[in-house]
Amino acid sequence: MKKDKVYFMKKALLLAARAEKRGEVPVGAVLVREGCIIGRGGNAPIARCDPSAHAEIVALRRAGKKTGEYRLNGAELYVSLEPCLMCYSAMVQARIAKLYYGADDPKNGIFSSGVFDNMKQIYNHRIAVEGGLLAQPASAMLSDFFKARRGAGAVERDGLENRCGG
Numbered sequence: 001m002k003k004d005k006v007y008f009m010k011k012a013l014l015l016a017a018r019a020e021k022r023g024e025v026p027v028g029a030v031l032v033r034e035g036c037i038i039g040r041g042g043n044a045p046i047a048r049c050d051p052s053a054h055a056e057i058v059a060l061r062r063a064g065k066k067t068g069e070y071r072l073n074g075a076e077l078y079v080s081l082e083p084c085l086m087c088y089s090a091m092v093q094a095r096i097a098k099l100y101y102g103a104d105d106p107k108n109g110i111f112s113s114g115v116f117d118n119m120k121q122i123y124n125h126r127i128a129v130e131g132g133l134l135a136q137p138a139s140a141m142l143s144d145f146f147k148a149r150r151g152a153g154a155v156e157r158d159g160l161e162n163r164c165g166g
Contacts, residue, residue, distance in 0.1 A: 005100055008032055008078040009134045013102070015042040015055065016080040016141055022047060026141045029055035029079040031063045031072065031096075038075065039063025055079060056087035060094050071095045080138040082109030082131060085119070091127055098128040102138030 001007060008030050015028025019042035031039035041058025045051050056079050064070050076098040077091060082105040091099060106112040110119075111131065 003035055005078070005130075005133060008037075008076075009080070009100060009102060011037070011040075012055075012078045012080045013134065013137060013141070015040055016138070019043040019055065020141065020145055026145050027055040027079065027081045029059040029077060031059045031075050031077050033063075033067075033072065033075040038066055038072070052086065054084065054087050055081075056083055057090055060090055064094075073097070076100065078133070080134075081105055081142065082112055084108045085110050085115055088116070088127075089123075092123050092125045095125055096127050098130070100130050100133045102132070102134050103142060104131060104135070104139075 011030045012028040015030065016026040017028070019028060020026035022042070022044075024043040024046055027043040029039075029041045030037055039059040039062040041055040041060075041062060043055045044053040044058055047053075056077060059077065059079075060072070063072055063075065070093075072094045074097050075094070077096050078100045079087075080102045082101045082103065083091070083099070084105070088099075088110045104112045110116045111129070
């Protein structure tokens with residue numbers, strides 16, 4: 001199988017599905033350098049009781065440990081959902097070369113929400129961005145997840161927020 005951008009985004013979608021099985025919002029991320037996966041992550045803020053444990057951050061941390069580097073020059077990040085400001089800022093710090101994302105996130109996504117337009121001048125590193133890669137399956141997974149949560153009354157009770165056993 002050819003390891004192209006669709007191949008790696010499918011890997012991110014698999015990680016999103018795994019996150020969903022753990023009760024997390026289904027977002028997955030794969031970090032690739034020179035055609036090899038150097039970091040993977042699925043959303044884990046609930047399981048880790050860590051609000052920063054977004055899929056992208058988990059993948060960046062794992063890649064840093066694997067490579068022994070905090071700068072991941074030349075790496076490409078594939079994530080099933082448009083990153084938030086926190087995750088994008090971490091990518092800038094890591095010097096990610098290219099970002100591919102699936103579904104737009106008009107509420108919290110750095111690009112769709114307009115946040116990037118107001119912040120881009122402060123970043124000292126530019127990341128090439130391609131959105132909409134396998135957007136339909138990524139979006140459907142998220143929609144189905146939240147529809148099921150609402151149907152189960154989870155949003156009305158404690159939502160996702162209060163499940164941390166701390």
